[in-house]
Amino acid sequence: MPKTFQDIASKLYNGHEKAVVALVQEALEQGMSPEKILNKALIVGMDKVGQAFKDGRLFVPEVLMAARAMQAGLDLLRPFLSKSNSARIGKYVIGVVKGDLHDIGKNLVKMMMEGAGFETIDLGANVPPEVFVTAVKEHKPKILGMSALLTTTMPQMRVTIELLKEAGLRSSIKIMVGGAPVTADFAQQIEADGYTPDAATAVDVARQLLSSS
């Protein structure tokens, strides 16, 4: 890996947003390919962050600082990436179910997904089932992620999946669920495709779902 890419990945790992922006800018000015900067520097750095988080070496705020640095670098690359028609891994629609206003976990998963190269569409919190369905119709994501932090709001996941079935959209997407009270058993019961116990494993689950589809 060229030294610049290593430097970008290292600064990203340490959450140094300004340094990442400066180095990405420098790399672009040196004529390096935007796609390579994305794949060989930013995504590599973020993968290391994801791995370190899974291994327990980093705390959540550190992951988020790294994700912000990744986002800042990506913002710089985006105009060039669209020019070269560079496709990202796929679209990922995410939201917290109706009646639930806790969005910290959802935001963390969103950042991790973006860091892994997904284009995420964030519907926010307290999202009614119909809004999830409309978003799936509109954005045609590969994966839909739903989060709930309360036992009282978990059933909204089932309602949303049933509504997606009624709309004839269920087979076109993979569905991932997560949140403190959600279990693998519950995910199976409501016929979700994947369950993620925490943000650290969300990217792995998403990648597995895509490779199996």
Added chain:
Amino acid sequence: MEKEKLKAVLEEKKDKIYLITPAQGGNIPIVAASGQSLAEAWENAMIGLYVYGCQIRTQYDTKDKEGNYVDPPSQDCTMLISIDSPLSEPMIHMGGIPGGFEDLEEYVQEVRDGIKDSWIRDPLDPEDTRWQYTYHQRLFSYELPLSEYDRFLYQLPPEEKEKFHAKETAHFLLDHDYVRVVEKEIKGKKQTFVQINQIQYIIEKLSQQPFTRQAQAITWQPYMDTDIYDPACLQSMWFRILEDENQQPTLNMNIRFRSRDAYDASFMNCFAFIHIMEYVAQEVSKRIGQEVKIGRYMDQSDSFHIYGKRLADFENRFLANLFGRDFSGRTFSRKDAEPYFQERRKQLKEKLASFNKK
């Protein structure tokens, strides 16, 4: 190996982590932890809980189809945390935040400023699954139904009120600025409620009588909280002002929780309450015309616990970082987090508007 490392940590922190009552003979262990800063004291409390706590089941532990517990029991104790200098840096322990620094700022605004009080559910709407209460609402706008008796007394002219000797009753309380009378229409019938800003009461009480033992705010509403799924964990906050050796007024604060998610919530709670402490000190300073400085902060949790399903993460992350990184690597200063706080401040108006719209 890990046991040896923990033993070494306990030896190093023997003046900061105490076992007061051990877990034996049916006794819930009592542990005390202290620190100069919030980050240090919280970290010591987590170590004390892990080492000296006992194992207790909770109603939140998940079970499999056969009804067997999937999660291990929680690690639990009664915990006393004392922080010598609550504003000293580094204030933030990164292991205590389940989100980013931005979320910490949002939580402070939720507790201190009430930005999410509008998310409290309409009790008459069975479809409304939003929050039952917020700490801000209970502290700054504690609501009680007003009885016909109090309503009658409240409406009397002052000289008539004086005939009633019990000054403590609601008809006198209602004359204070920190009490509001509100009318709500419930199923077509008007009902009267009082809303008490307990923090304003505390500020006024401390300004008039710094040594008072009555500067207290509570959250518990027995007529509601004894039979709901997730009643308020915070029970009370209590303040008192003492003069230091240089005659400078110093604000002391005591907090009591009945139950506390130690790993995922207690740090953020303490961080927000220290912001309330700052607010009270500033407001009392304005009223007495002298700076009130921040003194020690004491925080008691009757049940201070790490949920069973979070124990593995605690061991793999919190302990691994405790053994593998120095204190500065595990912590962050409030000053350095300020840019993140500022960013969330800018975004909050839009975020709240979008939630309220739904």
